[in-house]
Amino acid sequence: xxDIHCHILPDVDDGPxxxxxxxxxxxxxxxxxxxxxxATPHANDRYHFDREYLSGLLDTLRQRIGKFPRxxxxxxxxxxxxxxxxxxIAPSRYCIEGTNYLLVEFxxxxxxxxxxxxxxxxxxxxxxxxxxxxERNPILQEDMERVLRWVEMRCVVQITASSITGFWGExxxxxxxxxxxxxxxxxIATDAHDxxxxxxxxxxxxxxxxxxxxxxxxxxxxxxNPRAIVDGKPLP
Numbered sequence: 001x002x003d004i005h006c007h008i009l010p011d012v013d014d015g016p017x018x019x020x021x022x023x024x025x026x027x028x029x030x031x032x033x034x035x036x037x038x039a040t041p042h043a044n045d046r047y048h049f050d051r052e053y054l055s056g057l058l059d060t061l062r063q064r065i066g067k068f069p070r071x072x073x074x075x076x077x078x079x080x081x082x083x084x085x086x087x088x089i090a091p092s093r094y095c096i097e098g099t100n101y102l103l104v105e106f107x108x109x110x111x112x113x114x115x116x117x118x119x120x121x122x123x124x125x126x127x128x129x130x131x132x133x134x135e136r137n138p139i140l141q142e143d144m145e146r147v148l149r150w151v152e153m154r155c156v157v158q159i160t161a162s163s164i165t166g167f168w169g170e171x172x173x174x175x176x177x178x179x180x181x182x183x184x185x186x187x188i189a190t191d192a193h194d195x196x197x198x199x200x201x202x203x204x205x206x207x208x209x210x211x212x213x214x215x216x217x218x219x220x221x222x223x224x225n226p227r228a229i230v231d232g233k234p235l236p
Contacts, residue, residue, distance in 0.1 A: 001202050002036040002226035003029065004096065005076070005103055005132060005158060005189035008200070009057050013042040013076075015193045019064065025192060026065045029200035034190075036070045036230060037200070038096055040103055044078035051075075051093050072097040072230050076132065078105050084118060091127050099232035101156070104129045111139050119155055130156040130229070133191060135163050135175035144178050151184045156225075156235065158187040161205035162198065180212050186235060188221045 006029075007015030010022040029037060039058050043049035051073070058073050074096035077083060087094055087102070095102045102122065112118075119129050134140045134147045134157060151157060159179060163172040179185050188209075192200035202222050209218045225235045 001032075001034050001206075001222040002038075002230060003034050003190050003192070003200060003202060004038040004074070004101075004130070004187055004226045004229055005040050005160075005191045006037045006200055007041060007076070007191070007193045008037055008039045008071075009041050009054060009061065012054065012057065013047045015041070016195075019061075021195060022061060023064055024195050025200050026061070026069060028195060029190075029192075030069050032201040032203050034069055034200065034202060036072070036227075038072045038074045038230060040074045040076045042078065043075040043083060043094060044105075045080065049075055049094070074101075074103055076103055076105050078107070079115070079118065087127070088121070088125060091125060095127065096230065096232075099229065100126050101128045101130055101229045101232070103132050103158070105132045106134075106137055106140070108138055111137075116149070116153070119150060119153060123154065128154075128156060130158050130187070132158050132189075133160045133163065135159050135179060136168050136172045138171075141171050141175050144175060144182075147179060148182060148184055156186045156229075157184055158189050159185050160191045161188050161202050162190070164188070164205040164208050167197075177212060180209075185221065186225050187229065189226070 010016045010019050016022040058071055075094050077094050122129050159176050163176045190200045192198050228235050
């Protein structure tokens with residue numbers, strides 16, 4: 001399996017606070033069957049995103065961990081005005097390493113009316129937006145049809161594994177189920193932050209999905225589609 005959304009780098013955001021914790025997360029992921037992780041530190045007003053510095057940290061993690069899991073660098077891109085302007089100038093600063101895929105996170109407090117236009121501008125620039133965890137967003141929970149419109153715009157949708165297993169509560173679970181039943185989910189990722197609560201595991205969600213999705217769809221959500229993303233290819 002491949003995890004395209006994981007806060008695995010130590011002491012750069014609200015993820016692990018030490019190298020030891022990051023290493024333990026890697027061991028947990030590998031034991032769960034995750035062979036490739038996209039490191040996605042936040043890029044927002046609270047956490048400055050310095051790609052060169054973060055790339056150096058990821059190289060250090062590779063050296064400490066060994067061959068598996070493998071890593072790519074991306075970010076958890078908060079769609080603010082300042083971030084958007086910089087993205088239009090330098091998309092490769094924020095996209096998943098070697099690709100034109102970008103993880104896009106919306107605020108829990110407001111989603112601008114012009115968001116459709118911003119997503120369209122990204123695509124005109126060759127960027128493929130991946131909408132992250134819409135099932136957890138309280139605004140979108142009230143308007144899941146909005147997510148369907150973004151899918152029709154050829155955006156990719158990623159939901160969180162722990163939403164499916166109930167960690168984020170019933171509303172998130174219901175929203176995730178609704179999106180899955182409307183064929184509006186392309187990828188499941190961990191959005192892991194630590195080794196206790198928000199953990200780097202996909203297998204429990206895969207098991208829970210047996211009651212909702214065909215096995216071929218489940219495999220696409222954790223293998224085929226995320227593999228295409230890290231390879232910079234169209235989703236199969």
